[in-house]
Structure formats: structure tokens, C-alpha cells
Amino acid sequence: MSIQFSYYRNIHASHMILTPALEGEPWEKEMLWRNRPRELILPEYNSRNGQTQLWYDITGKQAVDMLAELSDISYEIFIKICEAVVAMAEVLDGLLISPDILLLRPESIFFDNQTENVSFCCYFGNEKEIGKSFHELLEYLLAKLDHKNVNGVQTAYELFEYTRMDGYCIAEIKKILRKAEYTENVPEKITETVWKEEESEYMSIPVENKKKGILRLWQQKEQNIFGRIRKLLQGGKIPEKKVEPFVFEPEPEINMHQQNPTVLLADLPKKEYGILKYEGNGTCSELSIDHTPYIIGSELDCDGVIPSGTVSRHHARITRKGEVYFIEDLNSSNGTMVGGELLNCRVKMSLQAQETVMFADEKFRFI
Incomplete structure (x- = not known):
């Protein structure tokens, strides 16, 4: 089923319009309209040119796909969207309504400009069950995710892989999110830079492992020293490092005229903006x-x-x-x-x- 999106704004409000307009069971609509769950955008049914349309009030909200166009999705926003999906699914389960009615598309998930709360659109007759919809949403977010946060990327891929499973449980995602929250709150290990002589490079080791690291380096250095002494006692020779002879090669003369060519001001591109x-x-x-x-x-x-x-x-x-x-x-x-x-x-x-x-x-x- 192809859902058509359009938009309309007047002085008072901004609306997203969806067609076709599918209706759920009367008791479902009654339950939702009476309870009006927070962060769930319920549509108004309007008729235009003999066609029924769903009008969603999205005043002061920005869709996820619009945010992704402006910049990479941060890990904090990624987690916030995932937590909001789980929370809304639980609210709908409590109302005995299938969470499949959530339209989990990047253009129909919104962030409030003032509160930064996440809002979802209710769409009766949605052909995709929430498990598949959520997996496709994760696939989209992964492509837009800011990969600077290593722990965040790891959590995102763990969620994505988990949702590959048939019949996975949305509630199980809470455990992965809790684990991610714990990992984020654990302070990073402080590291010190140590000179690793054998490989002529610096290496960073955790402070709590500093003594072990230094001991290991000294043990390696002792092995090298004793190895040299053993070789001398056995009459062997220690190979000397070859020194490459330095050869002076004069630089070719540079034609000063070519080095600094004259540029006419008329040839410079005009800055237009x-x-x-x-x-x-x-x-x-x-x-x-x-x-x-x-x-x-x-x-x-x-x-x-x-x-x-x-x-x-x-x-x-x-x-x-x-x-x-x-x-x-x-x-x-x-x-x-x-x-x-x-x-x-x-x-x-x-x-x-x-x-x-x-x-x-x-x-x-x-x-």
C-alpha cells in the first residue's frame, strides 16, 4: 500500500495530510480519542474533492528525516527515538490496541521544537506489523547515525541485529537500551601515553594497568639486553644498523616567472551570493x-x-x-x-x- 504525503499550513497550524484514509474498529477509535495518549498524534478526518483525508497537526514539530538532512543523527536522539517507540507500544498494549497502528516512518515521526519530545502518527490499517516497521526504522537511522560515539554505534548495531529475528519481542529491546544506558554512564578509563621502545611508537594503556604495562616493557627490554650479552659471550657479533649515505642533490632551478605567474584581476572568478x-x-x-x-x-x-x-x-x-x-x-x-x-x-x-x-x-x- 502506497501512502501519499502532502502538507498544508495556515496562520494557525501546520498539517501533514495522508491518503488513503483507513479507519480502524469503532471501539479502537473510541478508546484512543477518549484517552488521547501523550505523544500520539491522532488524525482529523476531512473530505476534499470527494476523497477522505487524514490531517495531522504537526505545528512546531520537525520530522526525523528532516533532522537527518540537517546533520547526522546523534546517539542521544537515536536512543530517544528507540525508547519512545517502546514506551508508546506499551501504552497501546495497555489500551488493548495493537501497536501496529504506529506509522514508524522517518517522515511521520516528529520532534517537538520546544520540548524535544518524540511524537508518532496513528494510522489505522497499517499493513506492517510493528516488529518489521521498527527494524526498517533502525536500518534508516543506522545510515544517518553519527559514528563518532563507539558505544552508541555498537548498541545501534546490536539493536538492528536483534530485530532481524522473526517474532522478536519489543519489550526485550528495553534490556538492550538499559545496558546501553549503563555503558554510557560508566566513566571512560583514563589512559597514559607510554613510549614503546621496541616498536618506536607511543602506546596508550589504562592507568590501572600502568604497572603491568611498564613491567612488561622492562621485561622485554631485559630479554633484549641479555640476548645481546649471550651473543657476545658466544663469540657472535651484533649486527650494526646500516647508515644510508647522504647524497646531496641540488634542486632544479625554478623559473621565477613560472613560479609567480601574473594573474589579471579580470580573470578571477566573481564571488556571487x-x-x-x-x-x-x-x-x-x-x-x-x-x-x-x-x-x-x-x-x-x-x-x-x-x-x-x-x-x-x-x-x-x-x-x-x-x-x-x-x-x-x-x-x-x-x-x-x-x-x-x-x-x-x-x-x-x-x-x-x-x-x-x-x-x-x-x-x-x-x-
């Missing part, structure tokens, strides 16, 4: 779009930082194709407007010269 000139009342500065993709937001890791409480951490993204710049809203909390038009999430709009761009209530002009 777009500019967002600030026209608001705050303390923001001009943004020079000297590369793409160019992320704009209030977070310090953005390419263009707008220090405003109304601007989301990762608010919008600018890309370029040929000479044309495009802008898209990253499902920010307060929206992005171009030429007075509010952008839908994930929809790219071209930027025209002298066009106004509003990031929440901060006004810029593209030049």
Missing part, C-alpha cells in the same frame, strides 16, 4: 548566502542566525539550482512568508529580487 537584508526593528544582521544548503534559525549551529524568540531553532532552508535560489520552511513554529505568501512545509518557493521574506515576525529583503 544572495543577500537577505534585514528590515526589521530588532537587532538582527544581514545574511549573506555564500553557500547552499543554507540553514536559517535561532540555533547557533545555523548558517544564518536570527536571535529572536519567535524564530525556530531550525526555521528555514535555502537551496540553489543554477542561478535561482529556493526557500522552504522547516515546519517552524511561526512560519515563513515570501512575498506575503505563507509557505507550506517542505514546499520550495523561488526567491525573486527585492522580494520580502518574513521568518516569523522578522522581516528581510532578498537582493
